[in-house]
Amino acid sequence: MLFSSIPFLYYFLPCVLLLYAIAPKRLKNTVLMLTSLVFYGWGEPKYVILMVATIAIGYVTGLLIEKWIDTKPRLAKLMLIVSVAFCLGFLGYFKYANFFVENFVALTGLSVKALNVALPIGISFYTFQILSYSVDVYRKDVPAQKNPVNLAAYIAMFPQLIAGPIVRYSDIAEQLVNRTHTWDKTAAGIRRFILGLAKKVLLANILGEVCDAFKASDDKSVLFFWLYAVCYMLHVYFDFSGYSDMAIGLGHLFGFRFVENFNYPYIAASVTEFWRRWHISLGSWFRDYVYIPLGGNRVGKLRHCFNIFVVWMLTGFWHGADWTFIVWGIYFAILLMIEKFFLLKYLKKTKIVNHIYVLLFVLFSFVIFNASDMGEAVQYLGGLFGIGGYPLVSESFFWYLRNYLPILLVGCVGATPAIKTACNKLHENKTADRVLNVMEPLVLIALLLTVTAFLVDGSYNPFLYFRF
Amino acid sequence: MKMNLKNKIVCIVMAVLLFGLSVFAIARPKDEYSDTERRLLSQMPAVTVKSVMNGTFMTEFEDYTLDQFPHREAFRTLKALVVKYVFNNSQNNDIYIHDGYYAAQQYPLNTQSIDHVAKVFNSVCDRYFAEGDYNLYFSVIPDKGYFLQEQAKQLPLDYETLVDSLRAQVPQLSYIDIFDTLQLTNFYKTDTHWRQETLTDCADMLLSAMNAKNDVQYIEKELSVPFYGVYYGQAALPAQPEQIRYLDADLFAEVTVYDHENRKQIGVYDLQKANGKDPYEFFLSGPLSLITIENPDASTDRELFLFRDSFGSSIAPLFIGSYSKITLMDIRYLQSAMLGNFVDFTEGSDILFLYSSMILNDGTTLK
Structure with missing residues (x-):
């Protein structure tokens, strides 16, 4: 079930909120767990069993790790290995088996029957959460969760289940048993949710129409390639950050505070900074559970490069089982190494060139990210520079520019903190503050009704994370 | 306006809107036909183990919720107006209008x-x-x-x-x-x-x-x-x-x-x-x-x-x-x-x- 859908907004969510509100405190996590399983089962009925099994393994191994960590450390380690093996095994089979078989066949020429394994939605998110939980318990960073309902509520919690952020157990362990529900937190949740919903439906989806139209068009031109690349860059940002906003907002409604996942990444002055602002929960997960255990930067230069390479290749591969994602990850590994060992000091000296550099290289990266295969990625990157015999402009370019320019401009401004900064400034003025306070509920109503109108009319509403 | 009061207003207003539309959507009599779109509207699908397990129930239920949403025509018009006047897009659902003539881009x-x-x-x-x-x-x-x-x-x-x-x-x-x-x-x-x-x-x-x-x-x-x-x-x-x-x-x-x-x-x-x-x-x-x-x-x-x-x-x-x-x-x-x-x-x-x-x-x- 998508957050940006009528069944979620007007059927599932009101029911869950009502049940949650009337449930006594001790049953609130049970309500969250059960409704989350319904939410997950709505899209993937058969994979609920897989998820429950994964949670059960995480729960039992967590308890055993804690029990044996001091007395029988070898057994504790074995339990950690069991948990990690199951999580990675499930992930490897359901997400990557097809990819490996296809490449094996391509390499060897042997005839191996395609597995055609369907990817369970959200498996990359919830397996990473269980992995981090097991590791944290093993490291004694957190005590094991004794209550299976609480652990299941954490792992299956529907607000962050299918598109993140990757919430660490250590961040919400306390909130699982002791959290508050206030008017302020609820209002903040509503605001954040509706803002995220509007970002997804009114910006991301509409920009996505241009991207799909470009891909289907036989009237490509150099400037149309650029328009596509800019639209996709904004589309993926508003889609992903919109989902994160909705998740964080829903978390507030249920009394949780999730980690921030995006912080205006397109204003970054370096690619290094970009990755501190983009999909923050994933970046920090790989840092803490892969990069640092590999030795991080406290190793020789060559080993450091290797660590960066491995982490970013895995980051790319996490996004999807395809060479385009691996190349996308390696592309960032190379950029980050160049910055770390050479470029960063020069970037710090500039004020505009560094931003142009980041935007350009991120734009190229997303052209690779959204390509259906590496051939298309190379074709599209070439197209941006006129390689491939494309004309400079085409009628389609002008048509899409004319019809989508306002949304493109709103997207460009919305990807920066300009609106937030302006609102904060206005709040400093007493009169403007009053006007803004009166306007806020009206704007929220207008946004919700407009989003509803777009959904009711059955508009374009893709889900990007089915490959994650 | 005090922050606390504003937050209460936001919560109450949005709850009324969300729950109001939700109850209305569930309780209202269902339409069979859309005159403007000239098509039969989806009805509540039957729940069976097979339809739930293979996902057809969910797909059909989503179609049903879209087709039977309260004031659906008004919402469709709202969307068309936003597309035309706010987003300045000349087309809505692939239809453009010029000099009062409605046409589909071929x-x-x-x-x-x-x-x-x-x-x-x-x-x-x-x-x-x-x-x-x-x-x-x-x-x-x-x-x-x-x-x-x-x-x-x-x-x-x-x-x-x-x-x-x-x-x-x-x-x-x-x-x-x-x-x-x-x-x-x-x-x-x-x-x-x-x-x-x-x-x-x-x-x-x-x-x-x-x-x-x-x-x-x-x-x-x-x-x-x-x-x-x-x-x-x-x-x-x-x-x-x-x-x-x-x-x-x-x-x-x-x-x-x-x-x-x-x-x-x-x-x-x-x-x-x-x-x-x-x-x-x-x-x-x-x-x-x-x-x-x-x-x-x-x-x-x-x-x-x-x-x-x-x-x-x-x-x-x-x-x-x-x-x-x-x-x-x-x-x-x-x-x-x-x-x-x-x-x-x-x-x-x-x-x-x-x-x-x-x-x-x-x-x-x-x-």
Whole structure:
């Protein structure tokens, strides 16, 4: 079930909120767990069993790790290995088996029957959460969760289940048993949710129409390639950050505070900074559970490069089982190494060139990210520079520019903190503050009704994370 | 306003809106049909273990929630207004409006479709007209986009290539060019179709190219029902209703029109259909796969076999005076390979393939 859908907004969510509100405190996590399983089962009925099994393994191994960590450390380690093996095994089979078989066949020429394994939605998110939980318990960073309902509520919690952020157990362990529900937190949740919903439906989806139209068009031109690349860059940002906003907002409604996942990444002055602002929960997960255990930067230069390479290749591969994602990850590994060992000091000296550099290289990266295969990625990157015999402009370019320019401009401004900064400034003025306070509920109503109108009319509403 | 009060207001207002719409959506009586979109609306699907496990229940439930949402038409209009006036996009649901005319963008040219259409035409000709003496013709009816696309700044369909490509692939058919006999005012503003009362020049051009004469005197009449075309529902924007006008003649009372699909006699004009879901079906009772019109007063024994789409329903009556019998075949609904079972193609007859550019550009429906 998508957050940006009528069944979620007007059927599932009101029911869950009502049940949650009337449930006594001790049953609130049970309500969250059960409704989350319904939410997950709505899209993937058969994979609920897989998820429950994964949670059960995480729960039992967590308890055993804690029990044996001091007395029988070898057994504790074995339990950690069991948990990690199951999580990675499930992930490897359901997400990557097809990819490996296809490449094996391509390499060897042997005839191996395609597995055609369907990817369970959200498996990359919830397996990473269980992995981090097991590791944290093993490291004694957190005590094991004794209550299976609480652990299941954490792992299956529907607000962050299918598109993140990757919430660490250590961040919400306390909130699982002791959290508050206030008017302020609820209002903040509503605001954040509706803002995220509007970002997804009114910006991301509409920009996505241009991207799909470009891909289907036989009237490509150099400037149309650029328009596509800019639209996709904004589309993926508003889609992903919109989902994160909705998740964080829903978390507030249920009394949780999730980690921030995006912080205006397109204003970054370096690619290094970009990755501190983009999909923050994933970046920090790989840092803490892969990069640092590999030795991080406290190793020789060559080993450091290797660590960066491995982490970013895995980051790319996490996004999807395809060479385009691996190349996308390696592309960032190379950029980050160049910055770390050479470029960063020069970037710090500039004020505009560094931003142009980041935007350009991120734009190229997303052209690779959204390509259906590496051939298309190379074709599209070439197209941006006129390689491939494309004309400079085409009628389609002008048509899409004319019809989508306002949304493109709103997207460009919305990807920066300009609106937030302006609102904060206005709040400093007493009169403007009053006007803004009166306007806020009206704007929220207008946004919700407009989003509803777009959904009711059955508009374009893709889900990007089915490959994650 | 204190922050706490503002937050309370936000919570209460949004809760009322969310729960209000939710309760309304669940409790309201369900609609069966959308007049503006001319389609049946989804109903609550049955819950079975199989439908839940294979996900069809969820898909159908989502369709149901969209179709049965309270004030659905108002929400669709809201979306159309936001797209038009806030996003400044000239199209909503692929429909654009220029000078009060609603049109669908036909771009790009679908060469595969043209190839398919040519293949179907050639197959019909080879099957039924290879032996014997037949006068074979084809003509293309431009859609509104031909007249609008440049001034409305829409992506242009290449009509010239469409026609040239078809002509090149069906050399045994003589092409009759009717583009110059038409203009924008020949079409309804909110519908795809052309207005019959403005088609006499076009009909004369077709008849003259087929060496047929028509001296029927028509009387222009008007239906009293308001007409909202198919684009009105798709665009979801407010529009004034139009009137269907038609050309009547004494001759039409004498002819026998037979609907072979439903095996019954019908009229040239169908007043019952005029009051139905699509008033354009007033012309020859709408989309029927096989109709014959016999004119006992004809001064000739010539016959016309018309391969046609819905545009043919309104122009065919203007051919009645020139033929003793007209057979209208819609090979979207009737396999062309099966036609021989139902139609006896009389030698020496005129054969006309008359299709709109919309059908040709999306011609996979032709069988």
